[in-house]
Amino acid sequence: MNILYILQKFPVISETFITNEITELIDKGNKLKIISVYKSDENKINKQIKEYNLLKKTIYLETFKSKTNYLIKGLFIIKKIIDFLIDKQKRNNKKEIFQIFNLCYKNNNKNMINKTLDFLNCWKIIKIIKNNKFDCIHSHFSFQHINLVCIINQITRIPYTFTAHAADIFIDPNRDIKKWATKAKKVITISKFNKEYMNKKLGIPRKKIDLITCGINLKKIKPIKKYKQNPFRIISISRLIEKKGYPYLIKACKILKERKIKFICEIKGDGPERMKLKKLIQNFGLKDDIKLDGALTHNKTLEFIKKGSVFVLPCIKAKNNDIDGIPTVLMEAMAMAIPVISTKITGIPELIDNKINGIIVPSKNSTALAEAIIKIKNNKKFTEKIRKKSREKIIEKFNIDKNINKLIENWKKNN
DSSP, rough: OOOEEEEEEEOOTTHHHHHHHHHHHHTTOOOOEEEEEOSOSSSSOOOHHHHHHTTEEOOOOEEEEETTOOOHHHHHHHHHHHHHHHTTGGOOOOHHHHHHHHHSSOOOSSSHHHHHHHHHHHHOOOOOOOHOOSSSSEEESSTHHHHHHHHHHHEEEEEEEEEOOOHHHHHHTTTTTTHHHSSSSEEEEHHHHHHHHHHHHHOOOOOEEEEEOOBOTTSOOOOOSSOOSSEEEEEESOOGGGGGGGHHHHHHHHHHHHHHHHOOOEEESSSSSSSHHHHHHHHOOEEEEEEEEEEHHHHHHHHHHOSSSSSEOOOOTTTTSSOOOHHHHHHHHHHTTTEEESSSSSSSHHHBBBBBTBBBEEEHHHHHHHHHHHHHHOOOHHHHHHHHHHHHHHHHHOBBBHHHHHHHHHHTOOO
């Protein structure tokens, strides 16, 4: 198949599930082009991006980053308008231009600047489409870029799908999401929890929503050869944001220290919670027990996970209603047969069967978290059982090879 991806921002170091999906599609012989509205704000790039030459497959609609100031953005917009006005192709496509104009400017609550940007971006994407024969368009996250996809579908009639994840549906979802879902051939989501939520809270019919979980490449992620508990290493990696619940892991480490449990805790990542977490570590007297380091590329993340005795991700519901979906990093730890502990949030219990292939604890409960860590440390028979079962669960339900086949079948049905 020839697939066009339209994304809000690419590449993003924490969005390995998108990169995994794209590279697996390429491995299966599909042709692929990526259009990204914005360039990434990050300096680090995952190894796969370079290995598969994905930056050369990517066209950026905006030549500035999303955090660029308004003056620079304004200058770029003026340049885009000039480019459009001198574009010779538009002379022979007046009917099409009028259609795009109507779709961008009518029934749209945006301000004139954003409507104009939509118009110019749609025109650019349609020019790209005319030079390629795409079978379908796919996107991730139901943010504003889906509006572009929806408009392009109405002009070109190329079917589209988009995958809804977490922040895009839990934090103030776009008022147009139901309209986008109606015009899409299918909406994909990553958990049963999400599917029910989208039906009940967002009014999207269940038959319109397909459940296809994110997955990982089991050929590239092998179980560790030797599991170590000496020293006992508690590890975690993610963005340092409220919904990851790291204060509760730090408080659990305080409980462990009070009980004279020997451990090392390493947390990797960057984000707005960094200073708050550093202060909490210091206030609890855990400076020598917890290391808080920066973000890692995907390749280095996998190397980091291998060294863990237990992987802990104490997810919570944030004040702005943001909640995790099913974090890929938990799947990766389970695939390596590293014991995992997480919380009863959204789709995580669909990944972790409590006390079978990991441990689920109530969110915001540091005592329960500490008890679960102690159980992994002290009960070797139990730990070996969940280590074995954890990779089995990934093979069965979260194998990217199987899940990408489901996605391709979905697209073929809809053509």
